[in-house]
Amino acid sequence: MAVAEPAIGWQRSAPPRVRRKLSDTAVGRVSNADRVAILGLVAVTAVCIAAPWIAPHSPTIPVGRPFIPPHHNGFVLGTDEVGRDVFSRVLYGIRSSWFSALIVIASGVIIGGLIGLVAGAYGGWIDSALMRITDLFLALPGPILAIAVVAALGPSLQHTLIAVAIVWWPFYARIVRGEVRALAARPHVEAARLAGSSRIRVMRRHLMPGAVPATIVTASLDVGNLVLTLAALSFLGLGAPAPAPELGAMAARGLPYLLEEWWIPVWPGIALFLLALVANLAGDGLRDLIGDR
Numbered sequence: 001m002a003v004a005e006p007a008i009g010w011q012r013s014a015p016p017r018v019r020r021k022l023s024d025t026a027v028g029r030v031s032n033a034d035r036v037a038i039l040g041l042v043a044v045t046a047v048c049i050a051a052p053w054i055a056p057h058s059p060t061i062p063v064g065r066p067f068i069p070p071h072h073n074g075f076v077l078g079t080d081e082v083g084r085d086v087f088s089r090v091l092y093g094i095r096s097s098w099f100s101a102l103i104v105i106a107s108g109v110i111i112g113g114l115i116g117l118v119a120g121a122y123g124g125w126i127d128s129a130l131m132r133i134t135d136l137f138l139a140l141p142g143p144i145l146a147i148a149v150v151a152a153l154g155p156s157l158q159h160t161l162i163a164v165a166i167v168w169w170p171f172y173a174r175i176v177r178g179e180v181r182a183l184a185a186r187p188h189v190e191a192a193r194l195a196g197s198s199r200i201r202v203m204r205r206h207l208m209p210g211a212v213p214a215t216i217v218t219a220s221l222d223v224g225n226l227v228l229t230l231a232a233l234s235f236l237g238l239g240a241p242a243p244a245p246e247l248g249a250m251a252a253r254g255l256p257y258l259l260e261e262w263w264i265p266v267w268p269g270i271a272l273f274l275l276a277l278v279a280n281l282a283g284d285g286l287r288d289l290i291g292d293r
Contacts, residue, residue, distance in 0.1 A: 037285030040278050041220075048095040055088040059245040067261045078263045080254065084243070086263060090271045092245040097275060100161055101226035105219045107165045112172030113215060119173070120180025121203045131177065134170045142167035143229070150238040157240040160233050164226070175218055179211035217287045224279035231272050247272045 047054065056076075057063045062083035070078040070086075077086040119130040149163035183189060189206050197205070233239055234248030242249070247268040254265030 035285065035289070037278075037281040038289070041282035044094075044098060044275065044278050047091075048098045051091045051095040055085075055091045057085040057088045059084065059089040059092040060243045067257075069261075070263050077267050078261075080250075080264050081257065081261070082243075086267055089245040089250060090247070090267050093247040093250060093268060094271055094275055096157070096240075096245065097227050097230055097247055097272070100157065100230050101223050101279075104161055104165050104168055104226055104230075105222055108168040108172050108222075109215060109219055111165075112169035112174075113176045113211070115169070116173040116176030116178075117180055117203060117208055117211065120177040120184065121199065121207055123181075123184075127177075130173070134173045137167065137170040138174075140167065143232075146229075146233060147236070147238060150233065155238050155241060157244070157246070160230065160239050164229060164233070168222075168226070171222075172215060172218065175214055176211045179214050180207045183207050183210040217283070220286045221280070221283035223283065224276040227272065227276050227279060247275075 062079075063085055064073060064075060064079045064083045066079060066081050066083045068075050068079040068083075070076065072078065075085055075087065077090060080086055080089070115130050115134065119127040145167050146160075146163035149166060150159050153159040153162070184207065189202060192202050192206055230239070231246075231248035231251075234246040235252045237249070237252070239246045239249050242253070250268040251265045251272070254261075254268070257264045258266075
């Protein structure tokens, strides 16, 4: 690290011709690829926001005869077994899966991050008590617990999000607690304490900002996993009831038509695969960008 810092300063002060040569190196290419991946994440979010204006038809109302093949009668991806536009349903399914994953991650970051911050900053019996509670949730089988919660509350998208959020926050609590414990031993934190800063001020000004990068990277990498988890619960019939457009439920209901009307289950599966792929690539890109800072 002691050698890298002067090199970075030299690169910033280098002449334009040298900087252009540096931008053509492997480091520059990786950085550009990371930015493209993150732009893909932003593009998916924009498409999800604009889904009501992009979709040509309602995702729940039949608009044609059943089983129209793709690219026939103006239907890009065809129609399903009751005549609903598959393209509109897939678009709304992507919107539902994406925003649902972001909601669960936001709740996990807030709940788990707060617990990890308090545990790491206070230590002692508070740390032990909070981490034992976290270990209890980590010891429970996450998917089975989520299925049990949804089965008890009833199948709906809101209940599915609650069930997944219950089993997702402990990961963020562990990550934030580890980062805070490492930061608490740093000289600048010790100096702040010796200067008379309160514990709350040390947490807010020194510990919490230091844990943000690792939390952001973990959250970005979790989007793809959450998309697949929510789709799996929807596939099992634990998501929003029909005719709600959910990718997992659409693929499950379309399985009987796989051999003849293949487009009904295949297009939701492809959309789910691409959504998870974009999320994972963007998470890797964000991790590399933050790691280079």
